[in-house]
Amino acid sequence: MALPSTYADRNCSLARALEIVGERWTLLIVRDAFLGIRRFGDFATQLGIPRAVLTNRLKFLVQEDVLAHTDGEYRLTPKGVQLWPILRAMMTWGDEHYSPNGEKRTFWHAADNGRLDPEGRCATCGGLVPAGDTRVDPGPGFEPGNANPDPVSALLNTPRRLMEPLA
Numbered sequence: 001m002a003l004p005s006t007y008a009d010r011n012c013s014l015a016r017a018l019e020i021v022g023e024r025w026t027l028l029i030v031r032d033a034f035l036g037i038r039r040f041g042d043f044a045t046q047l048g049i050p051r052a053v054l055t056n057r058l059k060f061l062v063q064e065d066v067l068a069h070t071d072g073e074y075r076l077t078p079k080g081v082q083l084w085p086i087l088r089a090m091m092t093w094g095d096e097h098y099s100p101n102g103e104k105r106t107f108w109h110a111a112d113n114g115r116l117d118p119e120g121r122c123a124t125c126g127g128l129v130p131a132g133d134t135r136v137d138p139g140p141g142f143e144p145g146n147a148n149p150d151p152v153s154a155l156l157n158t159p160r161r162l163m164e165p166l167a
Helices: 013-021 026-034 040-047 051-063 084-098 151-156
Strands: 067-070 073-076 105-109 134-138
Touching: 013 026, 026 040, 026 051, 026 067, 026 073, 026 084, 040 051, 040 151, 051 067, 051 073
Parallel strands: none
Antiparallel strands: 067 073, 105 134
Protein backbone atom coordinates (compact mmCIF):
# COMPACT_ATOMS: atom_id res chain seq x y z
CA MET A 1 0.00 0.00 0.00
CA ALA A 2 1.39 3.38 -0.96
CA LEU A 3 2.14 5.98 1.66
CA PRO A 4 -0.10 9.01 1.65
CA SER A 5 1.65 11.84 -0.12
CA THR A 6 1.58 15.52 0.63
CA TYR A 7 3.56 16.24 -2.51
CA ALA A 8 1.13 17.74 -5.00
CA ASP A 9 3.40 17.01 -7.95
CA ARG A 10 4.96 13.83 -6.44
CA ASN A 11 8.35 15.28 -7.27
CA CYS A 12 10.28 13.61 -4.44
CA SER A 13 12.31 10.50 -5.24
CA LEU A 14 12.67 9.53 -1.58
CA ALA A 15 8.90 9.67 -1.03
CA ARG A 16 8.35 7.51 -4.12
CA ALA A 17 11.01 5.00 -3.02
CA LEU A 18 9.37 4.77 0.41
CA GLU A 19 6.04 4.05 -1.26
CA ILE A 20 7.68 0.92 -2.67
CA VAL A 21 10.02 -0.28 0.12
CA GLY A 22 8.93 1.65 3.20
CA GLU A 23 6.26 -0.73 4.46
CA ARG A 24 7.18 -2.70 7.58
CA TRP A 25 7.73 -6.12 6.01
CA THR A 26 9.08 -5.16 2.61
CA LEU A 27 12.80 -4.86 3.29
CA LEU A 28 12.70 -8.02 5.42
CA ILE A 29 11.18 -9.90 2.48
CA VAL A 30 13.85 -8.46 0.18
CA ARG A 31 16.58 -9.34 2.72
CA ASP A 32 15.36 -12.93 2.82
CA ALA A 33 15.33 -13.03 -0.99
CA PHE A 34 19.00 -12.01 -0.92
CA LEU A 35 19.64 -14.80 1.60
CA GLY A 36 18.21 -17.32 -0.88
CA ILE A 37 14.61 -17.74 0.21
CA ARG A 38 12.37 -18.17 -2.80
CA ARG A 39 9.20 -19.97 -1.69
CA PHE A 40 6.12 -18.43 -0.14
CA GLY A 41 6.04 -20.87 2.78
CA ASP A 42 9.70 -20.26 3.59
CA PHE A 43 9.15 -16.48 3.66
CA ALA A 44 6.15 -17.02 5.96
CA THR A 45 8.09 -19.30 8.31
CA GLN A 46 11.20 -17.15 8.52
CA LEU A 47 9.40 -13.85 9.00
CA GLY A 48 6.45 -14.98 11.09
CA ILE A 49 4.36 -12.72 8.86
CA PRO A 50 0.62 -13.26 8.43
CA ARG A 51 0.03 -15.09 5.15
CA ALA A 52 -2.43 -12.47 3.88
CA VAL A 53 0.11 -9.69 4.47
CA LEU A 54 2.86 -11.72 2.80
CA THR A 55 0.61 -12.40 -0.19
CA ASN A 56 -0.08 -8.68 -0.60
CA ARG A 57 3.56 -7.65 -0.18
CA LEU A 58 4.86 -10.26 -2.62
CA LYS A 59 2.19 -9.34 -5.17
CA PHE A 60 3.12 -5.66 -4.83
CA LEU A 61 6.87 -6.35 -5.13
CA VAL A 62 6.22 -8.37 -8.30
CA GLN A 63 4.00 -5.59 -9.65
CA GLU A 64 6.79 -3.07 -8.98
CA ASP A 65 9.39 -5.35 -10.62
CA VAL A 66 11.44 -5.78 -7.44
CA LEU A 67 10.75 -9.53 -7.47
CA ALA A 68 9.78 -11.89 -10.29
CA HIS A 69 7.47 -14.84 -9.68
CA THR A 70 8.03 -17.90 -11.86
CA ASP A 71 7.48 -21.60 -11.26
CA GLY A 72 6.32 -20.97 -7.70
CA GLU A 73 9.48 -19.09 -6.73
CA TYR A 74 10.26 -15.45 -6.09
CA ARG A 75 13.57 -14.09 -7.37
CA LEU A 76 15.11 -10.66 -7.20
CA THR A 77 14.99 -8.73 -10.45
CA PRO A 78 17.83 -6.41 -11.47
CA LYS A 79 15.77 -3.60 -9.91
CA GLY A 80 15.54 -5.60 -6.67
CA VAL A 81 19.28 -6.37 -6.66
CA GLN A 82 19.92 -2.61 -6.72
CA LEU A 83 18.53 -2.53 -3.16
CA TRP A 84 21.54 -4.47 -1.83
CA PRO A 85 23.69 -1.45 -0.86
CA ILE A 86 20.71 -0.01 1.03
CA LEU A 87 20.08 -3.24 2.93
CA ARG A 88 23.79 -3.65 3.68
CA ALA A 89 23.96 -0.08 5.01
CA MET A 90 20.89 -0.58 7.19
CA MET A 91 22.25 -3.85 8.59
CA THR A 92 25.57 -2.16 9.36
CA TRP A 93 23.73 0.67 11.13
CA GLY A 94 21.61 -1.82 13.07
CA ASP A 95 24.67 -3.82 14.11
CA GLU A 96 26.50 -0.68 15.21
CA HIS A 97 23.64 0.61 17.34
CA TYR A 98 21.67 -2.48 18.41
CA SER A 99 23.97 -5.50 18.43
CA PRO A 100 26.23 -5.31 21.51
CA ASN A 101 27.90 -8.64 20.69
CA GLY A 102 28.96 -7.52 17.21
CA GLU A 103 27.74 -7.98 13.68
CA LYS A 104 24.88 -10.40 13.14
CA ARG A 105 26.30 -11.37 9.75
CA THR A 106 29.66 -10.79 8.10
CA PHE A 107 30.18 -10.33 4.39
CA TRP A 108 33.05 -11.70 2.31
CA HIS A 109 34.14 -11.57 -1.32
CA ALA A 110 33.40 -15.08 -2.62
CA ALA A 111 36.18 -14.82 -5.23
CA ASP A 112 39.12 -14.11 -2.91
CA ASN A 113 37.74 -14.52 0.63
CA GLY A 114 38.39 -10.86 1.43
CA ARG A 115 36.32 -9.28 4.17
CA LEU A 116 33.94 -6.57 2.94
CA ASP A 117 33.84 -3.19 4.62
CA PRO A 118 30.50 -1.47 5.37
CA GLU A 119 30.43 -0.04 1.84
CA GLY A 120 30.96 -3.48 0.26
CA ARG A 121 34.60 -3.00 -0.73
CA CYS A 122 36.87 -6.06 -0.49
CA ALA A 123 39.86 -5.80 1.87
CA THR A 124 41.88 -8.15 -0.35
CA CYS A 125 41.34 -6.88 -3.91
CA GLY A 126 39.90 -3.43 -3.14
CA GLY A 127 36.96 -3.94 -5.50
CA LEU A 128 33.35 -3.01 -4.84
CA VAL A 129 31.72 -6.44 -4.62
CA PRO A 130 28.22 -6.97 -6.08
CA ALA A 131 25.62 -8.92 -4.14
CA GLY A 132 25.96 -12.01 -6.31
CA ASP A 133 29.68 -12.25 -5.49
CA THR A 134 29.14 -11.84 -1.73
CA ARG A 135 29.30 -14.64 0.83
CA VAL A 136 27.45 -14.14 4.09
CA ASP A 137 28.54 -15.85 7.33
CA PRO A 138 27.04 -15.73 10.81
CA GLY A 139 28.87 -13.01 12.75
CA PRO A 140 29.82 -12.74 16.42
CA GLY A 141 26.45 -11.18 17.29
CA PHE A 142 24.43 -13.84 15.46
CA GLU A 143 21.96 -15.68 17.64
CA PRO A 144 20.12 -18.62 16.06
CA GLY A 145 16.39 -18.54 16.65
CA ASN A 146 16.15 -21.90 18.41
CA ALA A 147 18.13 -25.02 19.23
CA ASN A 148 16.19 -27.17 16.72
CA PRO A 149 15.83 -24.99 13.64
CA ASP A 150 13.70 -25.95 10.66
CA PRO A 151 15.71 -26.96 7.54
CA VAL A 152 15.50 -23.47 6.00
CA SER A 153 16.70 -21.78 9.20
CA ALA A 154 19.53 -24.30 9.50
CA LEU A 155 20.72 -23.38 5.98
CA LEU A 156 20.45 -19.67 6.74
CA ASN A 157 22.68 -20.19 9.78
CA THR A 158 25.58 -21.42 7.63
CA PRO A 159 28.00 -19.55 5.37
CA ARG A 160 26.46 -19.11 1.93
CA ARG A 161 26.56 -16.95 -1.14
CA LEU A 162 23.92 -14.24 -1.45
CA MET A 163 21.05 -14.92 -3.89
CA GLU A 164 21.97 -18.61 -4.08
CA PRO A 165 18.74 -20.56 -3.72
CA LEU A 166 18.35 -22.66 -0.61
CA ALA A 167 18.73 -26.36 -1.49
